[in-house]
Amino acid sequence: MKTFLKNDFYFQLFFLIAGVFSAIIGCFFDFGIMLFYFVVGIPQLISFSIRAFNKDRKSIIYITYGIFILPVWMSLLIIFGLQNEYGITNFLGTILIISLIYSPVIAMFYVYDAYETSKKIV
Numbered sequence: 001m002k003t004f005l006k007n008d009f010y011f012q013l014f015f016l017i018a019g020v021f022s023a024i025i026g027c028f029f030d031f032g033i034m035l036f037y038f039v040v041g042i043p044q045l046i047s048f049s050i051r052a053f054n055k056d057r058k059s060i061i062y063i064t065y066g067i068f069i070l071p072v073w074m075s076l077l078i079i080f081g082l083q084n085e086y087g088i089t090n091f092l093g094t095i096l097i098i099s100l101i102y103s104p105v106i107a108m109f110y111v112y113d114a115y116e117t118s119k120k121i122v
Helices: 002-028 034-052 060-081 086-121
Strands: none
Touching: 002 034, 002 086, 034 060, 034 086, 060 086
């Protein structure tokens, strides 16, 4: 686990930079900046899940990230699962739209938290 925590910062930084480049490239095509959310979000969700099983003490940034990001991914899964339930999908769609604003900020804080965690281990 310590090896993962040491390398996690570099993985997260790589995917954050790749997400910025994918957003720039996506603007030239029909994707817009939506690629950023998936290029950065999926690796962070995997990292968050792995770090959840770490027995070390969790930071405030890590807990805040979980509180704000886990409902986004759950909403996305429920929307794809319940396509014909318009009342539920409209409410969950509101969560997704609001998350478009705060997700990049939370993503940067998560990379900073990965940096701080890797610094404690070294």
